[in-house]
Amino acid sequence: MSDKDNIIEERESFFIRITGDFYDFVSGFAIPIVLVGTPIFLVLLGLTFLCHWDIVCSLFSLVSGFSLLFLAYIISLILVIDRLLLYRVSKERAPHYSLTVIWGIVLIGLGITLCFVTNNHNKQYKFDCAEWYVDEENHLYHWNKKCDKIGSTTHVAKGYEIRGQGLVFCDYCKDELDDYESSYKPIRRP
């Protein structure tokens, strides 16, 4: 039996115990998903800081927050990191099971944190990319250009252009947007 076989037989992991035989099956897909997903995610993330294009906004929504694609990526990333550490540590000595439980919980915690952080960034970016009707006279911005409260000196601006100007989101438009989003699209508000 080779050293590699010994390493594989001796490895012990929280994730291996809770997923059983599926660990190897799933982690087989994990490496390609991480190799392909990481550059795509990083490029899109970088673009969100450089431009405010609708196409980037739509694509980033698909690969961030709690989207199925991002959840699959996070699970894959956790499995790959877990597997890499196990193989590396196992070359010397198999880690104690309780350590892998702590390690597993830390990885899951980091994964959930990444989902929340990217979800918040995605909401902010959607606001930045969206067009709003700005009523500077009343210090309001509107979502609906036919809003009853809209003033006569309104101009259109993207979210990033009006951020930090102390404008208030119109109450009527807020309710309308809530109704619209609950029936169709996710949140688009700072």
Ligand SMILES: [Zn+2]
């Ligand atoms: Zn309004």
